[in-house]
Amino acid sequence: MQCERARELLSPYLDGELSAEERRAVAAHLEGCRACSVEVNDFRRIGATLAEAGREPAPKALSARVRANLAREAEAQPTPITVLAAKPVRAGASHLLRGLMRQAAVIAAACVLSALATWWTMGTLGQQQRLEQDVLAAHVRSLLQDSPIQVASSDAHTVKPWFAGRADFSPEVKDLAGEGFPLVGGRLDYVGGRRVGAVVYKRRLHLINVFMWPSANPGEAAPRLVTRKGYNLLTWSRGGIDFWAISDLNAGDLAQLQTLL
Amino acid sequence: MSSLPQFEVLALPCMEAAFNLAIWLVRSRPDAEDIVQEAYLRAFRAFGGFRGGDIRPWLLAIVRNTAYRWLSNRRRSGTVISLEEAFADGSGQNADDLAADEPTVEERLIGAAERDYVRRALAELPPAFREVLVLREIEDLSYRDIAEVTGVPVGTVMSRLSRGRGELRKVLTRLMDKDEPNAM
Numbered sequence: 001m002q003c004e005r006a007r008e009l010l011s012p013y014l015d016g017e018l019s020a021e022e023r024r025a026v027a028a029h030l031e032g033c034r035a036c037s038v039e040v041n042d043f044r045r046i047g048a049t050l051a052e053a054g055r056e057p058a059p060k061a062l063s064a065r066v067r068a069n070l071a072r073e074a075e076a077q078p079t080p081i082t083v084l085a086a087k088p089v090r091a092g093a094s095h096l097l098r099g100l101m102r103q104a105a106v107i108a109a110a111c112v113l114s115a116l117a118t119w120w121t122m123g124t125l126g127q128q129q130r131l132e133q134d135v136l137a138a139h140v141r142s143l144l145q146d147s148p149i150q151v152a153s154s155d156a157h158t159v160k161p162w163f164a165g166r167a168d169f170s171p172e173v174k175d176l177a178g179e180g181f182p183l184v185g186g187r188l189d190y191v192g193g194r195r196v197g198a199v200v201y202k203r204r205l206h207l208i209n210v211f212m213w214p215s216a217n218p219g220e221a222a223p224r225l226v227t228r229k230g231y232n233l234l235t236w237s238r239g240g241i242d243f244w245a246i247s248d249l250n251a252g253d254l255a256q257l258q259t260l261l
Numbered sequence: 262m263s264s265l266p267q268f269e270v271l272a273l274p275c276m277e278a279a280f281n282l283a284i285w286l287v288r289s290r291p292d293a294e295d296i297v298q299e300a301y302l303r304a305f306r307a308f309g310g311f312r313g314g315d316i317r318p319w320l321l322a323i324v325r326n327t328a329y330r331w332l333s334n335r336r337r338s339g340t341v342i343s344l345e346e347a348f349a350d351g352s353g354q355n356a357d358d359l360a361a362d363e364p365t366v367e368e369r370l371i372g373a374a375e376r377d378y379v380r381r382a383l384a385e386l387p388p389a390f391r392e393v394l395v396l397r398e399i400e401d402l403s404y405r406d407i408a409e410v411t412g413v414p415v416g417t418v419m420s421r422l423s424r425g426r427g428e429l430r431k432v433l434t435r436l437m438d439k440d441e442p443n444a445m
Contacts, residue, residue, distance in 0.1 A: 011423040015397065017404050043426045046379055046433065050398040053376035054383065058280035062294055063273065066301045073302055074265040180401075225274050234274070252317075255274035256401075259315075 001029040003036060010040050014047065051180075052204065057250070063227065131235075131244070134191040136228050138198070139209045139246045142189070148200050148207060149185030159186045163197055171197035171212040172241065176260050181208070191244075201257065208247040208257060215242045223258050225251055234258055268308050271316045272301065278317060278400050279324045285395045286328040286388055287335075293328075300327040318402065318409040325392065325410055332388075382432040390425030397422055 006029045012018050013026045030037045142148035151162040160173040166188055175183055184200040189211065196213040221237035234245045234254050243261065245254055279300060284293035304323045311319055383391060396402045396410060404422075408415045 008423060011426050012404075012419055015404065015422070017419065039430070042430050046426070046429060047398045049375055049379045050383065050394065051401070054281075054285075054380060054395070054399040055277070056281050056284045056290075056293075058277050058297070059290075059294060062280065062297060063276055065294075066276065066298055067269065067273070069298055069302055070265060070269065070305055073305060222270060223274075224270050250277035251274040252277040252400075 001025050003029075003033060006030075006033065006036050007039070010036065010043065014040065014043055055250075060230070131192050132226060132228055132233060135209075135211055135233060135244045135246055136231060138189045138191050138211065139231065142187070142198070142200070142209055143207065148187065148209070150187035152185040154183045156183060159183065159199065162186060163188075167195060167197045169197070169212075169214050169241070171199055172210075172243075172261055173199050174261060176201065176257070179256075179260055180204075181257055181260065203247070203249050203253055203257070206247050206249040206253075208245060208249060208254070210257075210261065211244040211246075212241050215240050223255065225255070227251075264308055265305070268305050272304060272320055275317050275320050276301075278321060281399060282321055282324050282392065282395055283328050285383070285391055286325070287332060288384060292331065296324065296327050296331055300324040303327065315406070317400075318406040321396070321400075321402075321410045322412065329388075378433055378436055379429075382429055382436055385432050386425060386428055390421060390428055393418060393421045394425045394429065 006026055009018060009022060009026050013023060018026065030040060151159055153159050154175070154177065156173045156175045160170065163171050163173075163186060171186070173183070173186065177183065181201045181203055184202050184207070186197065186199045189196050189198045191211055191213070194213060196211050199210045199212070201208045201210065215237045217237070218240065219237070221235075221242075223234050223236040226233045226235075231246055231248055232251045232254050234243075234251075236243050236258060243258075245257060245261075247254055276297065279297050280293055283296040283300070284290060287293055287296065300320075300323045304320050307323070383394060386394070392411060393407055396407045402410070404415050404418045407418045407422075411418065413421075
C-alpha cells in the first residue's frame with residue numbers, strides 16, 4: 001500500500017470503521033512506514049487527550065432549568081378535558097333524579113379510583129425513594145472504605161464465579177475495558193433489606209457501582225435516571241434482574257454503560 | 262397525555278453530550294446553556310417524530326441546528342469575529358508536515374500543558390472539523406451517528422475526520438512551536 005492511500009485510511013483505521021481486509025493492509029503498511037506510524041500515534045495520543053480532557057462539564061443547575069422549562073411546556077400543551085355528561089335535562093322529575101343519581105355515581109367512582117391511584121403511587125414512590133436512599137448510602141459507604149470490593153479482578157471470569165454461593169442469583173459481570181469501563185471487581189452489599197450483588201466498574205477516575213438483585217416484578221423496565229446529592233442513579237430491569245448503577249459520572253456515560261451491560 | 266416522563270428518561274442522560282457539543286460550537290458557556298435549554302424544548306415538541314432507537318444522534322442534531330442558528334445570528338449582528346475568520350488568519354503558514362527527524366507530537370505532548378494545547382488547537386479548527394472531532398473523540402459516536410447529527414453522508418464524515426485530525430495535529434504543532442521556539 002502506498003503512503004498516500006494509507007494516509008486516507010489512518011483515521012477510519014483508528015475508528016474501527018475499515019473492512020477486515022483494509023485494516024490488515026493498513027496495519028502491514030504501518031509496520032514498515034515510520035512517517036505513517038508517527039502520524040497514527042500522534043492521532044491516537046491527541047484523541048486520547050481529547051477524550052480525557054475535552055469534555056466541558058455542564059453546569060449543575062442546567063438540568064433543573066431544562067426540566068422546569070419542559071414541565072412548563074408540557075403544561076401549556078392542550079390536554080383533552082373529560083367533561084361529565086352534560087346532556088340537556090328533559091322534562092320529568094324522576095328523569096332528572098335518575099340523571100343526578102347517575103352523575104353522583106360517576107363522581108363517587110372517580111373519587112375511589114383517584115384515591116386508589118394516589119395510594120398506589122405514594123406507596124410505590126415511597127418504596128422507590130427508600131431504594132434510592134439505600135443505593136446512595138451503599139455507594140458512598142463503598143467509597144469511604146479502604147476498598148470498594150471484596151474480589152478484585154479485571155476479569156469477568158474471576159468475578160462472576162465469586163458470587164456463586166454468596167448470592168442467590170448470578171449477577172451480570174462484563175469485561176468492558178475496551179469500551180472504557182474497566183472492571184474493578186465485586187462485593188456483596190445490603191440494599192432494600194436484602195443481600196445484593198455489587199459489581200464495580202471504573203470510567204476514567206470515576207467509580208461506578210452496579211447493584212443487582214432478582215426483580216420482584218417480571219418484565220422489563222426502561223432505564224430511569226435520578227440525581228441524588230450530586231450522584232447520578234440509573235435504574236432498569238431486564239431478564240428478571242433489577243439494576244441500579246450509581247456514580248458521580250455524567251449521565252451520558254452512565255447511560256452508555258447501561259447499554260453495554 | 263404528554264410524553265414528558267418518557268422524553269426525560271431518554272433525553273436527560275444526554276445533557277452532558279448536548280452541552281459539550283454546544284459549547285464547542287459557540288465557545289461561550291452562557292450561550293451554550295441557552296442553546297441546550299432551547300434545543301431540549303424543540304426536541305420535546307418534535308418528540309412525536311422520534312422513531313425510536315438511540316436518541317443521542319437525533320437529539321444532538323437538534324442541538325447542533327440550534328447552535329448553528331445562534332451562530333449565524335451572532336455573525337449577522339457583526340459584533341464577534343467568527344472562528345472561521347480567526348482561523349483563516351493563522352492557518353496555512355505551517356502547511357509543511359513534520360520532518361521525520363523532528364520530535365513527534367507524541368514525544369512533546371508530555372506534561373501539564375498537554376490538555377491545554379489540545380483544547381486550544383481544537384478551538385481553532387473550523388466548526389465543520391471541530392464538530393466531527395468532538396462527536397468522535399469525546400462522545401465516541403460511530404460514523405453513522407455522526408452522519409445523522411451533521412446531516413452529511415458517512416463518506417463526508419470520514420473525510421472530515423481525516424482532514425480534521427490532520428489539521429488538529431498541524432495547529433497543535435504550530436501552537437507548540439510558537440510557545441517553545443527553542444524546544445529541542
